[in-house]
Amino acid sequence: MxxxxxxxxxxxxxxxxxxxxxxxxxxxxxxxxxxxxxxxxxxxxxxxxxxxxxxxxxxxxxxxxxxxxxxxxxxxxxxxxxxxxxxxxxxxxxxxxxxASAVTEAAFTADTTAEAAAFLARTEGNILLTTGAKELPAFAALDKNRLFARVLPTHEGISACEALGIPHRNIIAMQGPFGTALNCALMEQYQIAWLVTKDGGRAGGFAEKLEAARRTGAKVVLIRRPxxxxxxxxxxxxxxxxxxxxxxxxxxxxx
Missing domain, CATH: 3.40.50.2000 (Glycogen Phosphorylase B;)
Structure with missing residues (x-):
């Protein structure tokens, strides 16, 4: 076969x-x-x-x-x-x-990243984007100093951040999935108020993201699965x- x-x-x-x-x-x-x-x-x-x-x-x-x-x-x-x-x-x-995961903790759920960005435009505080480099353009209208993008450590990922105007100090180029402790450390380091994520399931470390948000007090913006x-x-x-x-x-x- x-x-x-x-x-x-x-x-x-x-x-x-x-x-x-x-x-x-x-x-x-x-x-x-x-x-x-x-x-x-x-x-x-x-x-x-x-x-x-x-x-x-x-x-x-x-x-x-x-x-x-x-x-x-x-x-x-x-x-x-x-x-x-x-x-x-x-x-x-x-x-x-x-x-899919059984999600019960989300301050806001959106069908698209554009919908999530429109919601976040009415909020304050730092935002951790964990939705991937291809989704970054949806957040172009937001204050770039609020945006902390976690992307894969590739030229494509970093270039997408640069194209959007995200400051280099706000680019987190790492390959996951990540445990709860590391998620917590990043959210605390960058004083994250909002976590934007997709339901990547167990393989994507989704539960660890939610737990880190709960521990650090960050609010979750969830992009629904298609x-x-x-x-x-x-x-x-x-x-x-x-x-x-x-x-x-x-x-x-x-x-």
Whole structure:
């Protein structure tokens, strides 16, 4: 079985490693070099780096039997492109959907970052943005001295902060997920009054963000997840492993 997985997420890495170990021919498409770094060292795995539109995805899919969308829960555009490409290419698609969190602590919830920014424009106090570099332009109208952006330590992330005019002293370039203690330390260091976050689930350290906000007194602005029908990653993995075992009975008996 030849599998194409989109996503350098935790779920994507687990699926890639386990399915490659089970004998599948696995290729993973990731958007950034950092995503490729996280997949280094996994045997029998091909990694492709770079963002692709639906047409490029369709061309790539011609060689594969199955596509798995393991992109981030908030990567709605990427997921839409993957669906379009799979339909056009006639390749079956499975979606590994990270479970949502049971959120009870949020001062404000918004459907978009633009809505969150409009709310924050009516507030005071420092703001910690943990929604990713691509979402930063939505906050362009806010006082840049209020903004503290936590982004990945890449040229892309830092350049996005610079383009918005965020002072360098307010740029926190680090790769997560982060524990509660480090989140608390950052919020205390920068006197954060507002935490802007997405529900990244357990893999994204979401619970630790909320706990740090509670301990430090920061208020949470939560960006709601887009609608995302899919399968629990572990359940999907077990189904695919069973399919591989059925296709390769000699491998199953040798293990």
């Amino acid at each position: 030849k599998l194409l997985i989109f996503g350098g997420t935790t779920e994507g890495r687990v699926l890639a490693r386990r399915l490659a170990e089970a004998g599948a021919q696995v290729t993973v498409s990731v958007a950034t070099p950092m995503g490729a770094e996280e997949l280094a060292g996994i045997p029998n795995l091909t990694v492709l780096t770079g963002r692709r539109d639906a047409a490029a995805m369709q061309a790539l899919l011609q060689e594969f039997d199955l596509c798995i969308d393991a992109t981030h829960p908030y990567a709605a555009e990427a997921s839409a492109n993957i669906r379009t490409a799979c339909t056009a290419a006639g390749v079956s698609l499975r979606r590994a959907a990270r479970p 609608a995302d029908a899919g399968e629990a990653p572990e359940q999907l993995l077990q189904q695919l492993l069973a399919d591989l075992a059925d296709q390769n009975p000699e491998r199953r008996t040798s293990q």
